[in-house]
Amino acid sequence: MNAVSANRLELIQIADAVAREKSIDKSLVIAAMEDALARAARSRYGHETNIKAEINPKTGETRLWRLLEVVEEIENDSAEITIKEASRRNPEASVGDFMSEPLPPIDFGRVAAMAAKQVITQKVREAERDRQYADYKDRVGEIVNGIVKRVEYGHVIVDLGKAEAIIRRDQQLPREPYRNGDRVRAYIMEVRSEPRGPQIFLSRSHPQFMAKLFEQEVPEVYDGVIEIKAVARDPGSRAKIGVMSNDNSIDPVGACVGMRGSRVQAVVNELAGEKIDIVPWSPDSATFVVNALAPAEVSKVVLDEDSERIEVVVPDEQLSLAIGRRGQNVRLASQLTGFEIDIMTEIEESAKRQDEFRLRTDLFMIGLDVDDMMAGLLVSEGFTSIEEIAFVALEELMDIDGIDEEVGAELQARGRDFLEEETKKLDARRKELGVDDALVEMEGLDLKMIVALGENEIKTIEDLAGCATDDLNGWTERVDGEKTHYDGFLEPFKIIAEDVESLIMRARVAAGWVTEEELAAAEAEDESEEEATTEERV
Numbered sequence: 001m002n003a004v005s006a007n008r009l010e011l012i013q014i015a016d017a018v019a020r021e022k023s024i025d026k027s028l029v030i031a032a033m034e035d036a037l038a039r040a041a042r043s044r045y046g047h048e049t050n051i052k053a054e055i056n057p058k059t060g061e062t063r064l065w066r067l068l069e070v071v072e073e074i075e076n077d078s079a080e081i082t083i084k085e086a087s088r089r090n091p092e093a094s095v096g097d098f099m100s101e102p103l104p105p106i107d108f109g110r111v112a113a114m115a116a117k118q119v120i121t122q123k124v125r126e127a128e129r130d131r132q133y134a135d136y137k138d139r140v141g142e143i144v145n146g147i148v149k150r151v152e153y154g155h156v157i158v159d160l161g162k163a164e165a166i167i168r169r170d171q172q173l174p175r176e177p178y179r180n181g182d183r184v185r186a187y188i189m190e191v192r193s194e195p196r197g198p199q200i201f202l203s204r205s206h207p208q209f210m211a212k213l214f215e216q217e218v219p220e221v222y223d224g225v226i227e228i229k230a231v232a233r234d235p236g237s238r239a240k241i242g243v244m245s246n247d248n249s250i251d252p253v254g255a256c257v258g259m260r261g262s263r264v265q266a267v268v269n270e271l272a273g274e275k276i277d278i279v280p281w282s283p284d285s286a287t288f289v290v291n292a293l294a295p296a297e298v299s300k301v302v303l304d305e306d307s308e309r310i311e312v313v314v315p316d317e318q319l320s321l322a323i324g325r326r327g328q329n330v331r332l333a334s335q336l337t338g339f340e341i342d343i344m345t346e347i348e349e350s351a352k353r354q355d356e357f358r359l360r361t362d363l364f365m366i367g368l369d370v371d372d373m374m375a376g377l378l379v380s381e382g383f384t385s386i387e388e389i390a391f392v393a394l395e396e397l398m399d400i401d402g403i404d405e406e407v408g409a410e411l412q413a414r415g416r417d418f419l420e421e422e423t424k425k426l427d428a429r430r431k432e433l434g435v436d437d438a439l440v441e442m443e444g445l446d447l448k449m450i451v452a453l454g455e456n457e458i459k460t461i462e463d464l465a466g467c468a469t470d471d472l473n474g475w476t477e478r479v480d481g482e483k484t485h486y487d488g489f490l491e492p493f494k495i496i497a498e499d500v501e502s503l504i505m506r507a508r509v510a511a512g513w514v515t516e517e518e519l520a521a522a523e524a525e526d527e528s529e530e531e532a533t534t535e536e537r538v
Contacts, residue, residue, distance in 0.1 A: 064103040132163040133198035148182040165200035173236040205235035229281040232335035242281040292333035296322035313349045367418040390415030456489040464507040
């Protein structure tokens, strides 16, 4: 009797020890043991038998029952009982109920004990994985400390204490050595639940890792007095970080640099010497771009917010500084601001403006049948197309010296005649290419675009619906370290990516590939994702 009590007590002690070691609930360990007992008992009484095991969590006493389903007619006498027999035992029994019969305790053989051990191990491992996932799934965006456990094929396995994580090769700092036992600090980038257990992915190259390091080193950032608005990194080499202060009395750049550079140096040391430019953020895009290109000096900025492009003019001697080694400075500035930055010298900018002036002058001379002096006058006044002249208010033309009401009206009449003739030619070309009339009715397309599509074999709504954004707007690939650009069918028309995406989706609706409801739902989902990205982006 004492031996039995000792065994029962030992069972509870084992459950306690396993629960503490694996940091899981004791009830989960008890449930795993009960499942193991039930499986072992089925090996004794037959695998078709439905057996339930129960372990008292206080005393360790084990009990076994056989469950029998109440049925009209028995097909499996190991797991079923007739309603007639069940009613004799319990008058309230009905078909579909389960009745239990106590079973005597059994002595486990060696095979049954091994099987029970395997079941318990598996169940405990599953519970441990669930606990790890629950512990880390809400910690994405935090910095954690761990110890390097091993390095496999360049990927670093990190022991976090209660779980293992991985720093993949592409998320490490270049040329940073990792040895077993090294302490490492990293950013939790993603936590995924997979059949083999939770996968915790860490990063030391993520822009947010730098932002979190500044949050730890700069109290004003932690308190929210200073905001980190944007981060761009070339991991292990150089980075730019845009900061702003919510308190006019605090200099955001100075606070992040610290006394004699102590704060920024702490971040630099953690990032293996990565040079960091701290840039004052500005709500004015042009100002922010100028700040981001520091230390280069900028003499002129031309901003196109619709296409998110910006032309930056620098003095000739500042060109190499603005571009940086292998284009690093302008690339990081572009990532930081979200604008595609075109850098040119003052000489190049002057030549470009002269070329544009000449092209527009030639256009007006041909389209309006005027001499070069009148054409040049119109270009100088800011007109860029014949459409502007043809449909602008007559008073605006009359405000130009040398143009009275009669001359202005004649210019507009010639412009409209030219456009009408161009429209006829384009429509004839469109029909010659075999482009469907339905494409002409698509919102967002003019005849010039339609002809360009037709010349590239996009002739029906279905053809347009099958296009990708890159097909129409072009794309850039990096091959052997060199960027190669591929032109899109509509690239000369400088349509922004969002409008191209909208055009393709409208074509898919018109083609019957998606419904208006599905399109609206997708747009709502994109908006929510964009809002979430904006909140996460710093």
